[in-house]
Amino acid sequence: MEAEEVLDLQDVLRRLAFDAVCKVSLGYDPCCLDLSKPVPPLVKAFDTASEISAMRGMAPMIVVWKLKRALNIGSEKKLKEAIDLVHGCVLEIIRNKKKALEEAKAKSAAARGGEDLLSRLLSAGHDGDVVRDMVISFIMAGRDTTSSAMTWLFWLLSKHENAEKMLVKEVESMLGNGRNGLDFETLKEMNFVKACICESMRLYPPVAWDSKHALDDDVLPDGTFVGKGDRVTYFPYGMGRMEALWGKDWFEFEPDRWFQEPGAENGLLKPVSPFKFPVFQAGPRVCLGKEMAFIQMKYVVASILKKFEIRPVNREQPVFVPLLTGHMAGGLNVLVKRRELK
Numbered sequence: 001m002e003a004e005e006v007l008d009l010q011d012v013l014r015r016l017a018f019d020a021v022c023k024v025s026l027g028y029d030p031c032c033l034d035l036s037k038p039v040p041p042l043v044k045a046f047d048t049a050s051e052i053s054a055m056r057g058m059a060p061m062i063v064v065w066k067l068k069r070a071l072n073i074g075s076e077k078k079l080k081e082a083i084d085l086v087h088g089c090v091l092e093i094i095r096n097k098k099k100a101l102e103e104a105k106a107k108s109a110a111a112r113g114g115e116d117l118l119s120r121l122l123s124a125g126h127d128g129d130v131v132r133d134m135v136i137s138f139i140m141a142g143r144d145t146t147s148s149a150m151t152w153l154f155w156l157l158s159k160h161e162n163a164e165k166m167l168v169k170e171v172e173s174m175l176g177n178g179r180n181g182l183d184f185e186t187l188k189e190m191n192f193v194k195a196c197i198c199e200s201m202r203l204y205p206p207v208a209w210d211s212k213h214a215l216d217d218d219v220l221p222d223g224t225f226v227g228k229g230d231r232v233t234y235f236p237y238g239m240g241r242m243e244a245l246w247g248k249d250w251f252e253f254e255p256d257r258w259f260q261e262p263g264a265e266n267g268l269l270k271p272v273s274p275f276k277f278p279v280f281q282a283g284p285r286v287c288l289g290k291e292m293a294f295i296q297m298k299y300v301v302a303s304i305l306k307k308f309e310i311r312p313v314n315r316e317q318p319v320f321v322p323l324l325t326g327h328m329a330g331g332l333n334v335l336v337k338r339r340e341l342k
């Protein structure tokens with residue numbers, strides 16, 4: 001990319017995250033990043049299904065969508081069609097994968113399947129709808145979350161040039177240390193990049209709110225009674241903006257707050273309880289992809305910023321839309337310019 005170019009960074013990051021999560025879970029690359037190809041029907045169906053499901057969660061009257069579902073009309077008809085398409089595409093991929101695994105086994109009894117989740121599930125003897133549903137939930141969980149976090153981070157860094165300079169400095173100093181590029185060990189040590197990602201997710205959590213229904217009567221640790229069937233919601237977006245949890249400067253983008261000794265070079269990160277910062281949930285149902293998400297986000301953010309300057313075209317505060325996954329209304333149009341090397 002030689003000249004300055006405008007692109008919707010949110011869209012590019014979403015395409016990248018979808019390709020990455022499909023590669024990890026199915027061992028299949030839908031090539032969404034390749035703009036010369038049409039968007040695969042599987043991707044469109046995932047979008048439709050998540051949008052309509054999110055609307056269900058926000059509907060003031062559950063009875064309306066239940067009635068539409070019973071009559072198979074309107075949005076519920078569209079949802080059913082989208083789910084059928086996702087199921088069909090994923091089952092086709094599973095069939096092909098099984099065939100490939102059997103062929104590899106026939107050639108050599110010692111042959112191992114691929115490294116993707118699907119190969120591992122099939123090799124471990126799982127099958128049928130269970131495998132289909134496991135890989136679909138993995139894709140749903142991993143697709144728009146990382147792209148949402150990174151979109152808001154790029155926006156915040158454009159407003160906090162000092163933080164961006166420090167982030168680029170960390171990446172350059174790590175790479176200048178005779179390291180083997182952005183490998184796993186190097187990425188693990190990028191504490192300032194991680195602090196920026198956490199700080200961005202504190203203000204704009206990809207999962208802004210989440211609910212559970214009680215299977216039985218229960219009592220919360222603070223003594224609040226929860227009846228069978230009650231819906232309990234936790235709200236990371238609100239918690240990330242509470243003065244009682246983050247102090248008087250909660251509204252500031254301040255990566256330093258994640259360090260044990262703010263301002264120290266190559267400092268250590270502070271352990272922060274997931275019950276204070278529940279962007280990945282907390283307790284037994286904590287996000288299974290958390291570590292993978294951090295590695296992926298560090299890699300993408302470091303790779304982009306070491307080469308390019310990203311400047312939003314519009315400097316007005318974007319609107320946060322808290323659907324199933326929070327995103328930026330209208331996308332993030334940015335100018336991309338090659339970074340001057342020092």
Ligand code: HEM
Binds near residue numbers: 141285
């Ligand atoms: C910034 C990125 C991410 C955030 C903020 C995030 C957040 C969350 C949250 C809040 C939950 C709990 C949902 C619930 O309780 O209903 C969850 C669950 C889950 N996440 Fe993530 N996630 C991220 C990335 C990923 C990635 C990249 C993957 C995998 C590729 C992934 C896989 C999962 C899975 C499998 C679960 C279900 C765990 C269970 O139900 O036991 N996540 N995630």
